[in-house]
Amino acid sequence: MSPKQRRGAETVERLLDTALAVYAEAGESGVTVQALTTSSGVSPGSLYHHFGSVDGLMSALLLRWLGKLLDDVSTALARSRTARTGIRAAVRAYLAFVGEHPDAARLLHSSYADRLTMVQARQLRDSQEARLSPVAAWLERHVASGELAALPAPLIESMTLGPVVGVARRWLSVGDVDLDQAARVLPDRIWRSLEP
Incomplete structure (x- = not known):
């Protein structure tokens, strides 16, 4: 796995882990782009790149x-x-x-x-x-x-x-x-x- 692919996989894992934590804390309505990117430190562009949407x-x-x-x-x-x-x-x-x-x-x-x-x-x-x-x-x-x-x-x-x-x-x-x-x-x- 190249360094770029490794970073991409790490970003995916961070977003998935963050999404569960945000969901657990704030419920479905709390899972927003803002909440996810703020909590994970991942850019909105990366979220959309890897998943297309929330x-x-x-x-x-x-x-x-x-x-x-x-x-x-x-x-x-x-x-x-x-x-x-x-x-x-x-x-x-x-x-x-x-x-x-x-x-x-x-x-x-x-x-x-x-x-x-x-x-x-x-x-x-x-x-x-x-x-x-x-x-x-x-x-x-x-x-x-x-x-x-x-x-x-x-x-x-x-x-x-x-x-x-x-x-x-x-x-x-x-x-x-x-x-x-x-x-x-x-x-x-x-x-x-x-x-x-």
Whole structure:
């Protein structure tokens, strides 16, 4: 990597890190060119050069953290021998991610992320295909073996992640949920809904 490419990569990382910090501190409305450039020390021209717009930067930030979350969940599944241990591990991995990265989780569970997902669902899914393919293969394998209920993969995904997302949103917004308790209780409850 040339020095110019290294500087460009460092600028991208600085802008992504700054965007998350600004979002965490000021919310969606606080993520402005002025706030980003002042906090990062990066020029507006560099922001536009690397991301095209603040929305482009925020989309890249969402994809970065979505990728990390999917990596954690995929890794949990891959390390599991049975469908039951896989579902339980995936639920725990998701909740652990939320607890370890609350600012990123708040962004991923935000109305901003919801709007982006509704508008760009197919593009987001396509951009994460490398991470989603192993999850789909894992589900197919365990449905075919009879370990998981014979349901379409999107339904299994919704039945698994729906309650987890609900708990995560509640913890992030209201704070009246104990994530450790949820990690103890939810995996088996969710598993029961997916048993064959």
